[in-house]
Amino acid sequence: MMAEMSEALTQPHNAIVPALANAAEWEGLAQDLAQGRRALVDLWCDGQVVRLATFDVGAGRIEIAALACPEGGFPSIGRHHAPAIRLERALRDLYGIEPDGAVDDRPWLDHGCWPVRQPLGSRRPREAAGDTYPFLPVEGEGLHQIPVGPVHAGIIEPGHFRFTCSGETVVRLEERLGYVHKGIEALMRGAALDKAAHLAGRISGDSTVAYAIAFSRAVETALGIAPPERAVWLRAVMAELERIANHLGDIGAICNDAAFSLMLAHCGVLRERVLREAGAAFGHRLMMDRVVPGGVAAELETAGQAALRRLSVAIRREFATLVGLFEETNTLQDRTVGTGTLSAELAHRFAAGGYVGRASGRDFDARKTPGYPPYDALSFAVPVFSEGNVNARVWVRIREVEQSLDLLDQILDHLPAGPLRAPVAGRVGEGFALVEGFRGDIFCWIRLDAAGHVGHCRLRDPSWFQWPLLEAVIEGNIVADFPLCNKSFNCSYSGHDL
Amino acid sequence: MRRPLTEPAPPDPDEHALGELARQVGQAARRRLGRSLAIRQVDAGSCNGCELEIHALNNAFYDIERFGLRFVASPRHADVLLVTGPVTGNMREALYRTWAATPDPKWVVAAGDCALDGGIFKESYAVAGGVSAVIPVDLHIPGCPPAPAALLQGLLALLHGTKARSDQLHRG
Numbered sequence: 001m002m003a004e005m006s007e008a009l010t011q012p013h014n015a016i017v018p019a020l021a022n023a024a025e026w027e028g029l030a031q032d033l034a035q036g037r038r039a040l041v042d043l044w045c046d047g048q049v050v051r052l053a054t055f056d057v058g059a060g061r062i063e064i065a066a067l068a069c070p071e072g073g074f075p076s077i078g079r080h081h082a083p084a085i086r087l088e089r090a091l092r093d094l095y096g097i098e099p100d101g102a103v104d105d106r107p108w109l110d111h112g113c114w115p116v117r118q119p120l121g122s123r124r125p126r127e128a129a130g131d132t133y134p135f136l137p138v139e140g141e142g143l144h145q146i147p148v149g150p151v152h153a154g155i156i157e158p159g160h161f162r163f164t165c166s167g168e169t170v171v172r173l174e175e176r177l178g179y180v181h182k183g184i185e186a187l188m189r190g191a192a193l194d195k196a197a198h199l200a201g202r203i204s205g206d207s208t209v210a211y212a213i214a215f216s217r218a219v220e221t222a223l224g225i226a227p228p229e230r231a232v233w234l235r236a237v238m239a240e241l242e243r244i245a246n247h248l249g250d251i252g253a254i255c256n257d258a259a260f261s262l263m264l265a266h267c268g269v270l271r272e273r274v275l276r277e278a279g280a281a282f283g284h285r286l287m288m289d290r291v292v293p294g295g296v297a298a299e300l301e302t303a304g305q306a307a308l309r310r311l312s313v314a315i316r317r318e319f320a321t322l323v324g325l326f327e328e329t330n331t332l333q334d335r336t337v338g339t340g341t342l343s344a345e346l347a348h349r350f351a352a353g354g355y356v357g358r359a360s361g362r363d364f365d366a367r368k369t370p371g372y373p374p375y376d377a378l379s380f381a382v383p384v385f386s387e388g389n390v391n392a393r394v395w396v397r398i399r400e401v402e403q404s405l406d407l408l409d410q411i412l413d414h415l416p417a418g419p420l421r422a423p424v425a426g427r428v429g430e431g432f433a434l435v436e437g438f439r440g441d442i443f444c445w446i447r448l449d450a451a452g453h454v455g456h457c458r459l460r461d462p463s464w465f466q467w468p469l470l471e472a473v474i475e476g477n478i479v480a481d482f483p484l485c486n487k488s489f490n491c492s493y494s495g496h497d498l
Numbered sequence: 499m500r501r502p503l504t505e506p507a508p509p510d511p512d513e514h515a516l517g518e519l520a521r522q523v524g525q526a527a528r529r530r531l532g533r534s535l536a537i538r539q540v541d542a543g544s545c546n547g548c549e550l551e552i553h554a555l556n557n558a559f560y561d562i563e564r565f566g567l568r569f570v571a572s573p574r575h576a577d578v579l580l581v582t583g584p585v586t587g588n589m590r591e592a593l594y595r596t597w598a599a600t601p602d603p604k605w606v607v608a609a610g611d612c613a614l615d616g617g618i619f620k621e622s623y624a625v626a627g628g629v630s631a632v633i634p635v636d637l638h639i640p641g642c643p644p645a646p647a648a649l650l651q652g653l654l655a656l657l658h659g660t661k662a663r664s665d666q667l668h669r670g
Contacts, residue, residue: 109588111587111588113587113588113590114623114624115587115623116623119623150589150592151540153572154569155539155541155569156541156549157546157549158540158541158542158589178588179543179586179588179589179592180541180543180583180589181587181588182584182619182624182625183619183625184622186622187618187619187622202545202547202618202642204546205544205548205549205643206546206550208545208547249550249553265557268554268557268558269558271554271557272554272557272558285645286643288547288642492546493546494543494544494545494546
């Protein structure tokens with residue numbers, strides 16, 4: 001294993017060198033996670049070793065440990081720290097590597113429908129396709145179950161929810177995900193950088209800019225290159241536009257699920273204006289494929305810059321009216337306050353990113369910590385609330401729209417001139433990045449081979465640590481409030497299923 | 499007086515879409531459906547980009563319901579399945595069952611580049627490779643994702659198909 005690792009250890013100066021842990025150190029990390037000294041960032045297999053990325057809370061930095069698995073197994077992290085359980089189930093499905101001592105040995109992404117087992121491991125042909133997933137047993141007088149999905153009633157992604165209820169009250173929700181698993185890790189292997197960047201931009205379409213930045217920053221670290229200043233600032237223009245558009249969409253949709261469709265209508269108009277200006281300025285409404293390794297693929301012309309300034313003024317003015325409407329509508333508060341409450345303890349234990357964490361007192365934003373340019377040169381606040389309910393998750397979004405509009409103004413004021421893209425030359429390297437999407441922090445880790453192609457690329461959606469919390473917050477709420485709770489989380493199915 | 503945000507209807511679909519329609523949409527469509535279509539959207543593995551733009555059809559700029567097009571909650575109520583995604587192995591059965599649950603006459607519109615043939619995901623072990631690999635497709639709307647105007651144009655083509663076709667025959 002050391003021989004295999006030595007290649008990875010030939011690092012460019014600014015890449016992080018992972019430590020090859022022994023079993024005792026691995027257990028130590030699990031204990032740190034369990035006791036809150038570290039937060040889980042990701043747990044994955046890179047095709048050679050199992051890697052564990054953690055955030056050292058005291059030191060404020062991410063560390064990546066690697067463990068060789070010559071016997072085809074590794075000591076389970078999930079048995080000490082629940083947020084790792086689904087990651088381990090996915091890892092076993094894809095690679096056939098066993099998390100020894102795991103508390104849940106059911107498959108997760110593998111529904112028995114692929115032509116091979118362990119598609120990134122043994123690739124054994126599958127004997128008989130058959131999907132007999134054992135849901136957790138429930139016992140109790142008068143309990144009934146409501147199965148929902150994978151095809152839902154609205155225009156949303158597919159997933160299965162198994163509600164166990166006592167009358168109207170939800171006793172347990174069990175999620176089953178994996179329906180939109182596209183096998184992206186396998187497609188990434190050996191891919192040229194442009195193809196890999198296309199894939200990274202389609203892990204979760206609503207976060208295409210954030211994913212493209214995470215991917216590009218990881219590649220740039222691996223190659224030891226830096227994008228030109230102007231590109232860095234244009235990335236932030238796109239990232240904040242994406243955040244504003246998504247939050248506007250969410251705020252409207254949450255209010256709509258509380259039967260207040262007026263907000264949806266107004267927020268829908270504002271969101272459409274943002275997308276149209278993004279399309280006019282960058283040539284794509286969602287700004288897909290505009291952020292690329294080495295820089296950006298689209299220039300912001302003077303006219304576009306002026307249009308974005310006008311957009312910011314218009315959105316700020318109209319949004320203030322909508323915030324007033326939200327605040328003053330009692331029937332809306334009646335639904336959002338006290339519904340779907342997530343405790344601060346759970347938010348911290350699961351290192352819940354984005355509005356889910358920040359509505360429950362977890363003050364974390366990857367733009368600040370570990371931080372990345374140009375945000376170190378910009379002034380903005382990270383809004384944090386403590387109530388942890390649907391209402392608080394709306395308020396985090398409201399305050400973030402305001403902050404992002406301020407950021408957009410600052411960025412447009414100080415946009416440096418210059419080239420858009422640095423040359424990207426193929427070489428061996430390894431790098432990672434943590435980038436704040438609208439939903440939370442996106443982690444990307446990449447290893448490039450000698451030709452500059454992708455050896456392995458891992459992309460972890462913030463939803464991995466939010467989906468399990470949705471199960472927790474719905475407990476004790478009525479079934480009819482599930483859409484409201486679900487929308488206030490707005491987890492990505494595609495980003496999670498990969 | 500402030501004018502509504504709602505925009506004029508998009509122009510007639512291009513020749514490519516017309517050709518496909520002429521093949522796929524019979525005279526029956528307009529006679530049976532009049533000017534109303536109930537649409538059931540099915541995400542069969544999309545990255546959710548298409549869903550964002552399909553959602554936008556309901557905003558005040560596109561206001562899809564003015565054309566008699568509306569999204570329904572069940573395939574039992576649907577005339578049209580609007581399907582996105584490369585069709586993952588894990589969604590294959592659910593898509594087929596949704597189609598089987600939709601009463602005849604029914605049409606299938608595949609939206610987005612990966613719904614055509616799997617797009618950038620087509621080499622994957624986890625992907626069936628496009629909607630037509632699982633159910634018959636009547637119309638494909640390209641784009642990654644297709645813009646709302648393109649989606650609207652495609653869906654209106656289903657409604658206007660027979661009229662456009664007869665006009666074209668007269669011109670020819």
